[in-house]
Amino acid sequence: xxxxxxxxxxVARVTPCGRDLGAQQGWVVELEGQxxxxxEIGRTRLxxxxxxxxxxFLGVAGRLVDLSLFGAAAEPARAxxxxxxxxxxxxxxxxxxxxxxxxxxxxVASVYANPHEIRDPATAAGRLATALPGLDAAxxxxxxxxxRSFVWVKRHVSPREMAAVNRLGIPGVRFQREEKxxxxxxxxxxxxxxxxxxxxxxxxxxERAGDQALADGHRxxxxxxxxxxQYIMAEELGAAMETFSGIGAAGLxxxxxxxxxxxxxxxxxxxxxxxGAASEEARFNRASLGxxxxxxxFKLFTAAMALDAGTVRLTxxxxxxxxxxxxRYRITDYHPLRGTLSVPEILMHSxxxxxxxxxxxxxxxxxxxxxxxxxxxxxxxYELPESGDPLLPTPWRxxxxxxxxxxxxxxxxxLQLVRAVAAVANGGELPSLTLLRREPGDATRGTRVLTEExxxxxxxxxxxxxxxxxxxxxxxxGYLVGGKTGTADKLAPSGGYARNKRIATFVGAFPMDDPQYxxxxxxxxxxxxxxxxxxxxAGWVTAPVVxxxxxxxxxxxxxxxxxGDDEMETEQRIVPVVFxxxxxxxx
Amino acid sequence: xxWSYLFWLVVLAGAAATxxxxxHEVQALEEDLLATERRIRTERETIEVLRAExxxxxxxxxxxxxxxEHLGLGPMTPDQIVTVDRxxxxxxxxxxxxxxxxxxxxxxxxxxxxxxxxxxxxxTTR
Numbered sequence: 163x164x165x166x167x168x169x170x171x172x173v174a175r176v177t178p179c180g181r182d183l184g185a186q187q188g189w190v191v192e193l194e195g196q197x198x199x200x201x202e203i204g205r206t207r208l209x210x211x212x213x214x215x216x217x218x219f220l221g222v223a224g225r226l227v228d229l230s231l232f233g234a235a236a237e238p239a240r241a242x243x244x245x246x247x248x249x250x251x252x253x254x255x256x257x258x259x260x261x262x263x264x265x266x267x268x269x270v271a272s273v274y275a276n277p278h279e280i281r282d283p284a285t286a287a288g289r290l291a292t293a294l295p296g297l298d299a300a301x302x303x304x305x306x307x308x309x310r311s312f313v314w315v316k317r318h319v320s321p322r323e324m325a326a327v328n329r330l331g332i333p334g335v336r337f338q339r340e341e342k343x344x345x346x347x348x349x350x351x352x353x354x355x356x357x358x359x360x361x362x363x364x365x366x367x368x369e370r371a372g373d374q375a376l377a378d379g380h381r382x383x384x385x386x387x388x389x390x391x392q393y394i395m396a397e398e399l400g401a402a403m404e405t406f407s408g409i410g411a412a413g414l415x416x417x418x419x420x421x422x423x424x425x426x427x428x429x430x431x432x433x434x435x436x437x438g439a440a441s442e443e444a445r446f447n448r449a450s451l452g453x454x455x456x457x458x459x460f461k462l463f464t465a466a467m468a469l470d471a472g473t474v475r476l477t478x479x480x481x482x483x484x485x486x487x488x489x490r491y492r493i494t495d496y497h498p499l500r501g502t503l504s505v506p507e508i509l510m511h512s513x514x515x516x517x518x519x520x521x522x523x524x525x526x527x528x529x530x531x532x533x534x535x536x537x538x539x540x541x542x543x544y545e546l547p548e549s550g551d552p553l554l555p556t557p558w559r560x561x562x563x564x565x566x567x568x569x570x571x572x573x574x575x576x577l578q579l580v581r582a583v584a585a586v587a588n589g590g591e592l593p594s595l596t597l598l599r600r601e602p603g604d605a606t607r608g609t610r611v612l613t614e615e616x617x618x619x620x621x622x623x624x625x626x627x628x629x630x631x632x633x634x635x636x637x638x639x640g641y642l643v644g645g646k647t648g649t650a651d652k653l654a655p656s657g658g659y660a661r662n663k664r665i666a667t668f669v670g671a672f673p674m675d676d677p678q679y680x681x682x683x684x685x686x687x688x689x690x691x692x693x694x695x696x697x698x699x700a701g702w703v704t705a706p707v708v709x710x711x712x713x714x715x716x717x718x719x720x721x722x723x724x725x726g727d728d729e730m731e732t733e734q735r736i737v738p739v740v741f742x743x744x745x746x747x748x749x
Numbered sequence: 750x751x752w753s754y755l756f757w758l759v760v761l762a763g764a765a766a767t768x769x770x771x772x773h774e775v776q777a778l779e780e781d782l783l784a785t786e787r788r789i790r791t792e793r794e795t796i797e798v799l800r801a802e803x804x805x806x807x808x809x810x811x812x813x814x815x816x817x818e819h820l821g822l823g824p825m826t827p828d829q830i831v832t833v834d835r836x837x838x839x840x841x842x843x844x845x846x847x848x849x850x851x852x853x854x855x856x857x858x859x860x861x862x863x864x865x866x867x868x869x870x871x872x873t874t875r
C-alpha cells in the first residue's frame with residue numbers, strides 16, 4: 163500500500179540535543195492522502211480486533227477463575243466411567259422368603275463364528291464339538307462352511323464351555339455377551355415364579371405380576387414362598403399322586419393369620435428352562451387357576467354359618483336315617499348311619515343328610531351371604547394373574563343350597579377354599595392372600611366373618627374330625643392337626659356325575675389350640691389300591707399327605723409339639739365346656 | 750532485568766513439568782480406575798453366577814439325598830423336641846439339697862454343702 167505516494171524527507175541526522183541517530187534513522191516516512199487513510203483504517207481494525215481478543219481472553223480468564231475457585235462443586239470430580247452398579251444384570255432376581263434364589267438373570271456367553279475367517283471348517287467343527295458337548299460336528303461343519311459372515315455355534319454356553327472354546331483358539335470363533343434368565347429350582351416353583359419371553363418380559367406367574375418392579379428395580383422380589391416347605395409339599399403330594407395313579411395334584415400351605423402363601427404346588431409341573439416342552443396340563447396352576455367341586459370340605463362352612471347364626475347349637479342334632487329327596491335328586495350318605503346325629507357327629511362322620519338339614523334350617527340367604535363374606539363367590543385377589551373364577555349355579559335354587567352345603571354344585575379354587583378355612587380357624591377374620599413376604603410388623607387385619615366363639619367351636623370340630631372322624635390319617639402326633647376331608651365325584655362329560663372319577667381333598671390347620679397354618683392337599687382322579695382296601699377317598703389319599711406334611715414342616719416353622727401333659731391340657735382347652743368329658747351324642 | 754527473565758523461565762519450565770507430571774499421573778489413575786471398575790463388574794457378575802450355583806446346589810432334594818448318604822439324618826420327630834423346663838435334673842444335681850428343704854434348714858454357706866458347684870443355681874438349671 164505504501165507505494166508511489168511515499169515521500170521520504172531527509173531530516174537532521176542529529177537530534178536537537180545532539181544525539182546521533184545513526185545512518186538510517188534520520189529518515190521519517192510521511193504518508194499523505196489515500197495511503198494515510200488506508201493506514202488509519204488498518205489501525206482502527208487492529209484496535210477493534212485487539213479489543214475483541216482482550217474480551218475473549220478476559221472471558222477465558224473469568225471462566226478459569228470460576229472453574230478453579232467456585233466451579234468445583236458443580237462439576238464431577240473426575241471423568242466418570244459407567245459405574246459397576248449401572249451395568250448389573252438388568253432384571254432383578256426373585257427370592258424365596260429365606261433369600262434363596264428362585265429366578266435370576268445371569269450374563270452368559272454365546273459362541274458365534276465368522277465362516278469367512280475359518281480356513282478348515284471340518285477340523286474346526288470337530289474341535290468345537292469336543293469342547294461343546296451336545297453339538298453335532300457334521301452339522302456344525304456345514305454351517306461353518308457356508309458363505310456367510312455370521313453363524314451361531316451355540317447359544318448360552320456355561321463358563322466351563324467358554325473356557326474350553328477359548329483354549330481351542332480357533333480364529334474366527336468369538337463370544338457374544340447375552341443375558342439369560344436362570345431358574346435354579348426348576349420345576350419345584352415354576353408355577354408360581356412363572357416365565358419370561360425371549361426379550362425378558364414376564365409372561366406368567368410372578369415374572370408377569372411383578373414385571374414392572376423386576377424390570378427397573380435393582381431390588382430383588384422377595385416372595386412369601388418357603389422353598390423347603392415347597393419341596394416337602396411337592397414330594398408328599400407327588401408320592402400320593404403316584405401311589406393312587408392320580409392325573410394331577412395341588413397343595414397349599416398358607417399362614418392362617420396374615421394370608422402369606424408359603425407353599426403352592428401344582429402337579430404335574432414343568433421345567434422353566436424348557437417351557438416349550440411343557441404341556442398345557444403341566445403349565446396349568448391347579449392350586450389357583452383350577453376350580454373344583456370340593457365336596458364335604460364345604461360342610462365346615464355350613465356348620466360355621468349355622469353355629470354363627472344361632473340356628474343350631476353344638477348340642478343339637480338331626481335325624482339322618484332317611485335320604486332327602488328333592489325333585490330328581492336323592493341326597494344320601496356315603497357311610498349311611500341311622501338315628502340322630504349331633505352336630506359334632508355330623509362333621510365327624512361327614513353326613514350329607516345332617517349337613518343339608520343344618521343348611522336348610524339356616525336358609526339359603528344366610529348361606530349365600532356367608533359364602534360371599536368368605537370370598538367364595540369372587541376370584542381370589544392376589545399377585546398372580548392366574549386366579550380362577552368360581553362357578554356358582556345361576557339362578558340359585560333351593561336345591562343348590564342343599565348340594566352346596568356339602569360342596570357339590572359349587573366349584574372354587576383351592577386358594578379360595580384355603581383362605582375361607584383360614585378365616586374359620588383363625589378366630590373368624592378373613593385374611594388377604596399374598597405371595598409377597600410380609601414383614602412381621604405389617605400384618606393387616608382381616609375382615610371379621612365369624613365370632614371368636616364360633617371359630618373356637620369350629621376348631622374343636624375340625625380337631626374332632628382328625629381325632630376320631632374321617633380324617634384320622636391326617637394325625638401328626640403332637641401338632642394337633644384339625645381339618646376336614648372332602649371327596650367329590652367329578653362331573654362326567656355326558657352330564658351328571660362320574661362315579662369312578664373323583665377329587666380327594668383334605669384341608670387342615672395346625673396346631674388347633676392356636677392355628678398358625680392352613681394346609682391343603684388335593685389329588686385329582688385317585689384310584690383305589692390294595693393297601694387302602696380299594697378306597698380312593700380323601701381320608702385315604704390326601705389326609706395322610708397333610709399329616710406327613712405337618713409332621714415335617716412344623717419343626718421348620720418353629721412350632722413346638724404339644725407333648726405329654728401339655729397335649730392333654732391343650733386338648734382339654736379346645737373342647738367346649740358343655741362337652742368336657744362327655745360323648746357327643748345329641749341330647 | 751535478565752535475572753528476572755531467567756527466574757520466570759525456570760518457574761515456567763518447572764510449572765510445565767509439574768503439569769505434565771500430574772496429567773500423566775491422572776491418566777494412569779484413570780486407567781487404574783477403569784480397570785478396577787471393570788474388575789468389580791466381572792466380580793459382581795461372578796458373584797451372581799456363584800449365587801445361582803449355590804442356590805442350585807441347595808436344592809432341597811439334593812440336600813436331603815446328601816444328608817441321608819453322608820450324615821444319616823432324617824426329618825425331626827416330635828419326640829426329639831423337648832423344652833428346657835421338661836428336662837430331668839442333671840445327675841450332679843441329685844445330691845443337692847432341694848430348695849424347699851433348704852429353707853427349713855438353718856442357713857449354711859454354699860461351700861459347706863456337698864456337691865454344690867460354684868456356679869449359681871439359676872445358671873445350672875436353665
